Amino acid sequence: MRIGELSRRTGVSVRLLRYYEEQGLLRPERQPSGYREFREADVATVGRIRSLLGAGLGTAEISGVLDCFVEDCERLVPTCAEMLGDLERARERMTGMIDDLQESRRMLDAVIAAGPSEEPERAMLYRP
Amino acid sequence: MRIGELSRRTGVSVRLLRYYEEQGLLRPERQPSGYREFREADVATVGRIRSLLGAGLGTAEISGVLDCFVEDCERLVPTCAEMLGDLERARERMTGMIDDLQESRRMLDAVIAAGPSEEPERAMLYRP
DNA sequence: CTAAACTCTGACATCGGTGTGAGAGTCAAT
DNA sequence: ATTGACTCTCACACCGATGTCAGAGTTTAG
CATH class of the missing domain: 1.10.1660.10 (Multidrug-efflux Transporter Regulator; Chain: A; Domain 2)
Structure with missing residues (x-):
């Protein structure tokens, strides 16, 4: 096409x-x-x-x-043996990204589950 | 500091x-x-x-x-109720990214497990 | 043959994320 | 007081990913 x-x-x-x-x-x-x-x-x-x-x-x-x-x-x-190292590094990088995203998602889940605060001013920011 | x-x-x-x-x-x-x-x-x-x-x-x-x-x-x-929608969207987006990365990682795992090809020229590319 | 739509390459531009340097003020040790 | 290190803002630059446009060639339907 x-x-x-x-x-x-x-x-x-x-x-x-x-x-x-x-x-x-x-x-x-x-x-x-x-x-x-x-x-x-x-x-x-x-x-x-x-x-x-x-x-x-x-x-x-x-x-x-x-x-x-x-x-x-x-x-x-794989097209050649030399790429295995690259592939493994790419895999590690993906694993790190997945871990980071999952941890962030867990924190978001906790925030969402808590529901809206009735006193938003009272809540301190993650970075106060 | x-x-x-x-x-x-x-x-x-x-x-x-x-x-x-x-x-x-x-x-x-x-x-x-x-x-x-x-x-x-x-x-x-x-x-x-x-x-x-x-x-x-x-x-x-x-x-x-x-x-x-x-x-x-x-x-x-959350600092205000309006952010819940944003948080949920951010959460969905993270889920999508995690899914994408996990699928790609599974494919990489399969490639790595197969080990280096003895005839790399014979192997066709994913995008031939 | 004609015309509209499609495609080509090249160039310029934007935006987000990043690096470097200039000129000047601040800090802290001597 | 001096000096080296640190920090401030501002500006310019680069790179990757993306958008837009110009000029010209190609395709396809009528």
Whole structure:
């Protein structure tokens, strides 16, 4: 499919899709006219890119992570042994982020469960 | 403590600490000379700010989240009822990020467990 | 053939988060 | 009083991610 269709189906702007290609996150084929030709699987890839960006990973790390997966195959294989260290570091980083988010969410849960204060002025700020 | 000490203890630059104050994330007292005076609790606050930024939240959302907590108190109280909606949305957003990170981490785990491929050229990329 | 829609590349711009430097005031030890 | 370290504000700069626009080529339906 062409870039406009991918944009409509993913909700991601054409500008950003070109930027993702520039950053190595997407690798569309090119027609003789120079037009990009994306694959059906790219719809899911763009979704993944968006969620990883939203979760704080940068394009360079996402590119490395995406390089690890093999499409339409039960067995996932890293493209080379050297990437294992990178993958493990990416994994650790994700674990740290998950831990941070979970702890923050627990605190939010406690605040939400407490309900609105009847005396907001009395409540001191977390950073007084 | 003064800004230089907070910077050393947290590993965060003086420039960033001033930026965080500018964004409402930190609220140091001011001495008559204009010097900032931070609290011991600000060391932990800065740590939390860093991890939330790293996890993809922006300074505006972090400021709202930090406003919800009460220092040195068993019971956490939101400062006003209107924030509950914001807190719940922040909570949902964190849940979405956690889910995304966990799914990506599961995929990384599968790749790492598979070990290095002996024929990396044979492996197709996730985005072929 | 025509026209509208689509796409190309390149360039400029914005915003958030970050770094660096200038000029001047403050602090604290000597 | 002096001096080195620290701190203040302001300004400029960079980078990543994003948006907008211009000029020109391509596609597709009529």
